[in-house]
Structure formats: C-alpha cells, structure tokens
Amino acid sequence: MTKLSVNINKIATLRNSRGGTEPNVLKAAIDVQNFGGDGVTVHPRPDERHIRYQDVFDIVPVIKTEFNIEGYPSSDFIDLVKKARPHQVTLVPDPPEALTSNAGWDTIKNKSFLQDVIAEFNEAGIRTSIFIDTDLDNVAAAAHTNTDRIELYTEPYATDFVKDRDAAVAPFVAAAEIAKKAGLKINAGHDLSLENLKFFSQNIPYLAEVSIGHALICDALYMGLEKTIQLYKQQLVK
Template sequence: MTKLSVNINKIATLRNARGGNRPNVVQAAKDCERFGAEGITVHPRPDERHIRYQDVYDLKEVVTTEFNIEGNPTPDFLKLVKEVRPAQATLVPDAPDAITSNAGWDTIKHKDFLTDVIGELKELGIRTSIFVDPIVPMVEGAAAVNTDRIELYTEAYATNFLQNREEAVAPYLEAAIKAQEFGLGLNAGHDLDLDNLKYLHMTLPGLQEVSIGHALICDALYLGLENTIQLYLRQLK
C-alpha cells in the first residue's frame, strides 16, 4: 500500500496572507487525517513564509498519523527536528530563496555531510529520507549514506507525463528498481496530481509514500477537501 501524506504548506500560506489564524493549520491537519490522509507533511523554510516553526511544535501534539518534516538540514532545521522527533525527516537541498524545491541531492558530493546528519537523526529513532533526482548513481549514493528511504523528485515526470508517459516514467522506474536492490524505501513527491498519480503508482515497484500539497489544495478549492483527499486515495488503490 502506498500512503498519502498531505502537505499542508499552502494552507499556512493562505493564513499568512491575511494574518491571524484563519484557516487554522492545526485544525486543517486534523481534518485531513479525519478525511483519510495517512500522513501530514510540512516543509518549514527559514523565512517562515508558510509553515512556521511554532506550527511544527503545535502539530506534533495533534498529528496521529505519520508526521513528516521536510527541509534543508541547516542547524535551525535540525534543532527543530530533533526536538519534535517526527516519524520521518526528509532532507531537501533547497536554497533559502527557492520558491519551491527544484533539485535533488548530489549524494556523492555531499556524502560525508549527509552521512553525519542521517546518523544523528537515526540515533533519535527518526526515519530518514533524502530527496533525489531519478538518477541511478544518486540512488547508489543515497544507499552509501545509510538513509532509510529516498524521495524521488517527480517534477520532470509531471512535466512530461501528457506528452509521453512511458518516457516520462522510465528514469523513475530505473531508480525505483535500483532502490529496491539496495534495500531503500521509496517515496515520491512534487507536482503529482489527479492526472499523473495513478500511473506513477502503478509503475513504480515498492512505492511506499507520496507527499502531495499544491495540487491537492488547488483541487480542494473546487472539489472540497474531504472529497479531494478521497479522490487522491483512489489513485493509490
């Protein structure tokens, strides 16, 4: 079974645009779980333009499914993760000024750094995942730093899906097979939606979790949050 983790960053973006606490991020996370989400994902950034660090502490108290914190492993981020101790920490090499994540780790170049960070987190019982492009040497490098899982960066798949879905998914299939060979768990995320999710799920062996935020929240504006979560869950069956 592939779990659906709902990224609630965009709910926080809407709240922050007006100030106050509407919509309430904590309540939204609880509702996502009530509507069927099997995990909650947040990606706090240094400028706190959407999820704030305090949100993460508040969410830790209420999330009953799998809590996944994504982010660049800066000292502040690592301090947050170590204090909250989520089920999973996903390490993403995004620059502070990046609008959204736009590349995976060079797991070979950053081998020593990733090995040290992952070791610290795993000592606390936190499952680790690292964001990688669908490139076999990067998957092999991920295995070398002792991560538990990788998260495949799926923007390229989503961009090319409508033109030729077989070609779009091919490097992801190769990466997924390589991950299985090394005993790595497999997650995926970025630009997945109701059009392209099912085919990815059907094609990749061992896909354990997808993290979806932007498209899901956009769909919820038209379809309602409960209905939208159910529609995404159907793509994973």
C-alpha cells in the same frame, strides 16, 4: 497500498497572506488525518513564509498517523526536528531563498555531510528520507548515506507526462529498481496530481509513500478537502 501524506504548506501560505489564524493550520492537519490522509507533511523554511516553527510544535501532539517534516538540514532545522521528533524527516538540498524544491541531492558530493546529519536523526529514532532525482549514480550512492528512504523528485515526470507517459515514467522506474535493490524504501513527490498519480503508482508497485501539496490543495478548493483526499487515495489502489 501506497500511503498519502498531505503537504499543508499552502494552507499556511494563505493564512500568512492576511495575518491572523485563518485558515487554521492546526485544524487542517487534524482534518487531513480525520478525512483519511495517511500523514501530514510540512516544509518550514527559515523565513517562515508558510509553515512556521510554532506550527510544527502545535501539530506534533495531534498527529496520530504520520508526521513528515521536510527541509534543508541547517543547524536550526536539525534542532527543530530533534525537538519535534516526527515520524520522518525528509532532507532537501534547497537554499533558503528557493521558492520550492527544484532538484535532488548530489549524494556523491554530499555523502559525508548527509551521513553526519542522518546519524543525528537515527540516534534520535527519526526515520530519514532524502530528496533525489533519477540519476542512477546518485540513487546508488544514497544507500551509503545510511538513509532509510529516498524521495523521488517527480516534477520532470509531471512535466513530460502530457507528452509521453511511458517515456516520462521510465527513468523513475529505473531509479526505483536501483533503490529497491539497495534496500531503500521509496517515496515520491512534487507536482503529482489526479491526472498523473495513478500511472506513476502503477509503474512503481513498491512505492511506499507520496507527498502531495499544491495540486491536492488546489483541487480541495473546488471539491472540498475530504472528497479530494479520497480521490487521491483511490489513485493509489493497486
């Protein structure tokens, strides 16, 4: 079954809005694990406007499932990841001021850069994934960066799903097929929700992992975190 990694950035955003320690990010990470989440995802940014670097180090000792750190591979980020040694690092092309991830890597233009960064993480024994859109040339070129996985950027799918679900998922199926043939495992994330997740999963049966934050945390405000995690996992049952 496809694994569910829960992005807890929004928990940190709420905490930081008032200062102090509530809601407690470390408790949220532990709860995700105890409630059946297959992993925890965080995306620390240079200004620490949600997840802080210290949060990363606090989480490392308590995560027994999977810990995934997302971010732009600046020197500070690379240093953080190599010290924390998560199970997976997901590389995104976001500039520091970006509100949220909104594009995938140009793996042709950035091939050498990504190769160098990925080599550092491979040497440290950390699995790598790169955030990518459905451009088939970029997907094919991703294999030449030596990454282990790609993470498909699914906002376009979520946007178009309400208009025509078959047309919305078609580019992702094509991209996933190219990646699979190239020997890459496939993750996905961004704007996946209870409304659109099951259809996406059904159409990409070899999907290894989804990372979901905003929609899941919003649902948890109404239904509770434990129930929400279980509902999302049910969408991933083949």
